[in-house]
Amino acid sequence: MRGRYGIGRLLEVLRRTGSPAGGATAASRPSELLLRVLCHELRTPVTTLTSLTRALADEARPLTVEDRRLVSALARDQAAHLQTLLTEAATSVGALTLAVGRSEPTVPLAEILPIVAMLVPAERRHIRVTWEAARCRVSAHRTRQMVGNLVENALRHGPAAGRVGIHAMCRGAHLSISVLDEGRVAEPLIEALRRPAPAVGMSGLGLWIVRQLVAVDGGQVRLHRLRPTGVAVEVLLPARQAG
Template identity: 30%
Template structure:
């Protein structure tokens, strides 16, 4: 029931109850006084002496008694009405007080606090909204806390390697050979990529990610990305296949190429020697659909819902050797959604993983 209806009914109930109680009490006392007055008149007609004196005097006494009973009835009804009104007001205000206390406790850091919700009126909806917001804020804080812990973990390993090896070189325990220096440069590159990836996600979270869209040929962009990873694919013994339909759309070519490279590098990390990576580009209604498939082991069902989470790795043991930051797929999701598209992943029936993105299509090349 709507709050305004409940308030109107509460006021009406108090008013009707007070009026009814006043009338009933007044009627009871008036009946008794009137019966005494009639009995006195009958006694006067029969020659008996009136206790109040003359009939005129009896009428004055009756009017005074009726007036007094009216005041008593009104005061009693007013007291009862105040009591009923106070009770109803307390019942209506109680959810507001509970919500106020919960809000103050939440502001003090008690993020597990929730309000008890009953009914379907405006106050109940407000309570549900508070619970939803509180749950979302608590989850967001937990995600931020976990992300900080993940960042610290990701930074600790390369920094520990750099510190240990540089100290060993300084003490003469480790030779400053070109191989050792290249390995240290690789750790610096990993740190640089991590910082760049974190900045990209931070800009996306705050709505400050700048896109410079222009009309581009998607098939040409995919060919450029394939050419960039071709040397690594050949070194890994992985074959690249592409079936590309000429399509064009408005997009930021640099950001979109970053998406393609992340997907291709992810496929390379999970495709064994002698395997293949298949890239398909075609139209799907008013969208362009790009698929990056591999012939690797596929993705375990329990990992599918978490693939695009930050620092999530289906195979943590391979994280260091793969050279990834754990943010590649999260960046893919952020950049694709910034272009008004969507991204997802599943397993192919014939085996291997499949990542696909859909982007709004604007004309054909």
């Protein structure tokens, strides 16, 4: 369940790292962080469900049978994610941290990326996944939410009509998953990827959440400036090949 692997993990990280620079504030308390993370995480499924209903109602761009299957799968996943978030928010902060160390099911990356890719309009979408990367097993809920957050970030901060890419390949002992857009490497993006604790407010919170999710699986996040223009956020995870 995504809430138990995400929100609880974030609260545990906050306790371990301490308060943000500048001293303890209300925003550094676990209960305050829980509220901020909840508000941020609710934004993705709400936006996704809105986009999916719009796609279903668009008579000018009829969906194929496969598109409808993916839309249904993504809608079902996001609805379950909403229910999980609301259930976790209704419990105590202490209860949220109990499941931090639990493992979750793994699935081939190929089962996740087509669903997440539906977040991007077809005319702006660019997917490139090697056969080896597609077979790598990843944490089902964490990886889906991590890639989803990166895609949402690219859609929100990249050019309005720019292309968004999702690329995956194996690099030695690591699985590389990159989300690309045609924006630029701005200082707020650099700060969000360096900040040891979440800043006050919503700015950069999504990338901070991504870093915590990736850390659970022993991975890391890198930023790349593309030529002639563009930016890529790359996640490196230990490669686990399907048996």
